[in-house]
Amino acid sequence: xxxxxxxxxxxxxCVIFGFDFEKLNVLLVDRxxxxxxxxxxxxxxxxxxxxxxxxxxxLENAAARVLFDLTGLENIYLKQFGAFCDPGRLKRPNxxxxxxASGRDPxxxxxSVGYYSLLATENVxxxxxxRNVKWYPVSEVKDLAFDHMVILKSALxxxxxxxxxxxxxxxxxxxxxxxxxxxxxxxxxxDVELDKRNFRKKIARMKYLIxxxxxxxxxxxxPARLYMFSREVYEKTRKEVLDFNI
Amino acid sequence: xxxxxxxxxxxxxCVIFGFDFEKLNVLLVDRxxxxxxxxxxxxxxxxxxxxxxxxxxxLENAAARVLFDLTGLENIYLKQFGAFCDPGRLKRPNxxxxxxASGRDPxxxxxSVGYYSLLATENVxxxxxxRNVKWYPVSEVKDLAFDHMVILKSALxxxxxxxxxxxxxxxxxxxxxxxxxxxxxxxxxxDVELDKRNFRKKIARMKYLIxxxxxxxxxxxxPARLYMFSREVYEKTRKEVLDFNI
DNA sequence: TCAAAAGTGTTGTTGATACACCCATGT
DNA sequence: ACATGGGTGTATCAACAACACTTTTGA
Numbered sequence: 414x415x416x417x418x419x420x421x422x423x424x425x426x427c428v429i430f431g432f433d434f435e436k437l438n439v440l441l442v443d444r445x446x447x448x449x450x451x452x453x454x455x456x457x458x459x460x461x462x463x464x465x466x467x468x469x470x471x472l473e474n475a476a477a478r479v480l481f482d483l484t485g486l487e488n489i490y491l492k493q494f495g496a497f498c499d500p501g502r503l504k505r506p507n508x509x510x511x512x513x514a515s516g517r518d519p520x521x522x523x524x525s526v527g528y529y530s531l532l533a534t535e536n537v538x539x540x541x542x543x544r545n546v547k548w549y550p551v552s553e554v555k556d557l558a559f560d561h562m563v564i565l566k567s568a569l570x571x572x573x574x575x576x577x578x579x580x581x582x583x584x585x586x587x588x589x590x591x592x593x594x595x596x597x598x599x600x601x602x603x604d605v606e607l608d609k610r611n612f613r614k615k616i617a618r619m620k621y622l623i624x625x626x627x628x629x630x631x632x633x634x635x636p637a638r639l640y641m642f643s644r645e646v647y648e649k650t651r652k653e654v655l656d657f658n659i
Numbered sequence: 660x661x662x663x664x665x666x667x668x669x670x671x672x673c674v675i676f677g678f679d680f681e682k683l684n685v686l687l688v689d690r691x692x693x694x695x696x697x698x699x700x701x702x703x704x705x706x707x708x709x710x711x712x713x714x715x716x717x718l719e720n721a722a723a724r725v726l727f728d729l730t731g732l733e734n735i736y737l738k739q740f741g742a743f744c745d746p747g748r749l750k751r752p753n754x755x756x757x758x759x760a761s762g763r764d765p766x767x768x769x770x771s772v773g774y775y776s777l778l779a780t781e782n783v784x785x786x787x788x789x790r791n792v793k794w795y796p797v798s799e800v801k802d803l804a805f806d807h808m809v810i811l812k813s814a815l816x817x818x819x820x821x822x823x824x825x826x827x828x829x830x831x832x833x834x835x836x837x838x839x840x841x842x843x844x845x846x847x848x849x850d851v852e853l854d855k856r857n858f859r860k861k862i863a864r865m866k867y868l869i870x871x872x873x874x875x876x877x878x879x880x881x882p883a884r885l886y887m888f889s890r891e892v893y894e895k896t897r898k899e900v901l902d903f904n905i
Numbered sequence: 906t907c908a909a910a911a912g913t914g915t916t917g918t919t920g921a922t923a924c925a926c927c928c929a930t931g932t
Numbered sequence: 933a934c935a936t937g938g939g940t941g942t943a944t945c946a947a948c949a950a951c952a953c954t955t956t957t958g959a
Contacts, residue, residue: 422668423744423770468768472744496742496772498669498718522714524669524770526742577903578824593937605901610940611922615903618920634936635929655851656902656948657823657861839910856913857949864947880910881956902921 418468421517424525425476426463426497426561428568429483431534431548432585434594437601438534438548439565440483444558445545446511456507460558461565462546463525476528483540490531490584494571495564498524502560511558529568531584576602580621583642591629591637592616621647664714667763670771671722672709672743672807674814675729677780677794678831680840683847684780684794685811686729690804691791692757702753706804707811708792709771722774729786736777736830740817741810744770748806757804775814777830822848826867829888837875837883838862867893 429440441459448455462483466475476491503512503523512519539546551569556562575581582598583590596612599605616622621643629636675686687705694701708729712721722737749758749769758765785792797815802808821827828844829836842858845851862868867889875882 420768423768466744469746471746472742493741495739496718496770498712498772500715500717522666522669524742524772526744526770574824577901578820591938599903603901603903608923609938610924613939614920629930629938631931632937633931635938637938655823655849657845657849837911854949854951855911856951859912860947875911875957877958878910879908879958881912883911 419465420468421465422521422523423472424463424465424523425472425479426461426525426527426564427476427479427491428461428494428527428529428565429480429532430529430551430568430572430585431532431537432598432601433534433548434597435601437551437585439551439554440539440546441549441554441557443545443547444511446507446514449514455510458507458556458558459549459554459561461561472526473528476526476530480530483546484532484537485540486532486537490581491528492530492571492575493526493528495527495567496524497527497560497564497567498522499560505559508559525564527564527568529572531572531581533585533587535587573603580619580642580647589625589627589639589641591639593637595640620650621645665711666714667711668767668769669718670709670711670769671718671725672707672771672773672810673722673725673737674707674740674773674775674811675726675778676775676797676814676818676831677778677783678844678847679780679794680843681847683797683831685797685800686785686792687795687800687803689791689793690757692753692760695760701756704753704802704804705795705800705807707807718772719774722772722776726776729792730778730783731786732778732783736827737774738776738817738821739772739774741773741813742770743773743806743810743813744768745806751805754805771810773810773814775818777818777827779831779833781833819849826865826888826893835871835873835885835887837885839883841886866896867891 431438431440440462442462443457444460445457446455447453462479464475464479466472470478472493473491476493477487477489480489480491481487500522502525503509503519509519534548551565554562554565557565576599582595585598586594592613593609595616596607596609599612600607623641623643623646625639625641627639629639677684677686686708688708689703690706691703692701693699708725710721710725712718716724718739719737722739723733723735726735726737727733746768748771749755749765755765780794797811800808800811803811822845828841828848831844832840838859839855841862842853842855845858846853869887869889869892871885871887873885875885
């Protein structure tokens with residue numbers, strides 16, 4: 414069996430988060446349906462990135478493939494956060510028209526498994542740039558096609574939860590970053606304000622955050638020290654947390 | 660469309676956890692395949708409980724239905740924790756034989772969405788009791804059919820994580836319970852030992868744990884005070900936790 | 906009267922919170 | 933020289949960890 418046989422009932426949707434040091438963004442596809450006769454635009458809206466899986470492909474690989482096709486990046490943080498299969502999820506008029514227009518059975522039940530991934534936007538050059546894929550600030554996304562708004566909200570919730578308990582913030586930053594960038598990331602994703610000194614005291618306890626002998630360059634203020642995350646140190650020093658903060 | 664049209668590629672598997680004040684148990688089904696000619700047993704092993712979904716049914720409802728059919732209970736805690744769809748998940752010889760014998764296409768790709776649910780075993784009278792559904796201590800489950808061992812481990816991990824951060828322990832206990840029972844629950848599920856006095860100090864901070872004017876009866880020692888969980892108080896007093904213990 | 910689990914306080918240590926000023930750089 | 937964000941310490945309070953004895957019941 415070759416990789417090209419597609420399964421038509423199982424798909425993955427990728428919520429690709431990107432951080433640009435100011436806000437959290439998500440990669441969305443501009444979907445546009447034109448009248449097949451006169452070419453007039455019937456509607457235009459936004460979807461998450463996603464695709465059906467191949468018959469011999471795992472869900473995780475399918476998600477990684479979607480991500481690779483958009484960014485050319487591999488070994489990116491990917492986390493499954495939910496399965497979406499409500500009977501009505503593809504039943505809105507625009508979605509039905511879209512499915513018909515793209516030759517798919519609008520009646521068939523399709524399950525979608527959600528993965529979110531984390532990127533530093535500065536690392537990314539979009540492969541479909543200028544075509545129909547763009548970064549949008551998460552806070553400004555109001556409506557999406559299908560049930561993708563539900564999926565996005567669920568992804569954001571999963572990301573927040575993960576960020577509170579696992580060291581994954583670094584995945585949204587370049588390899589070397591400043592503590593202010595890291596703090597800003599936490600503030601933006603969790604929607605809180607943090608005290609600089611207290612934040613840094615907390616950081617100091619995380620041995621796997623390595624201070625480099627290197628500083629920012631070209632900034633119009635005191636250049637900040639750069640840090641990086643050491644997975645090796647993390648694995649060695651991680652302690653199982655038993656605080657049940659219920 | 661009636662409820663009886665089944666979708667043959669999407670299923671739910673339920674990891675039904677039960678606590679008996681001593682250990683954590685899981686409800687498993689004894690699967691037995693007999694030779695169609697001579698009736699000889701070909702193999703016998705264990706599976707999780709689960710079923711395919713109906714065409715007009717949500718995943719969550721399907722899981723609740725599986726649970727209801729086994730226990731007669733409704734409004735039970737149910738949590739989706741993952742989707743399982745690896746290409747090889749139904750490909751082991753026993754599983755292939757089983758699928759063929761039950762008239763299903765052993766080649767077709769089936770996705771299963773995992774839900775775990777929490778029960779106090781003393782509340783349950785199994786509907787299929789004596790037939791093929793039984794409680795097994797989680798710690799003693801070594802092999803399961805299909806990829807169900809993977810699913811069980813994933814469920815346990817999700818349960819532990821949830822137990823650390825949300826008040827769900829009560830779902831594994833009868834409505835009224837003692838603090839020692841609650842402590843034992845945490846110890847068993849998280850596989851840790853806790854100090855009695857420190858545990859009780861922690862409990863004292865949880866306003867939603869209500870001390871009743873009622874005691875255990877018929878125990879051969881000082882009877883313990885009974886407590887119950889108040890969801891109302893919990894909703895009112897919950898504070899968003901911002902400790903990122905990363 | 907014995908066995909079994911319930912219930913209860915103190916101390917030392919660690920982490921959380923609140924808060925204000927000087928420093929290094931580019932323009 | 934000025935604007936900008938970098939970087940630092942202290943004091944108070946809350947939670948965590950370690951630890952041992954008395955009480956109440958049924959058998």
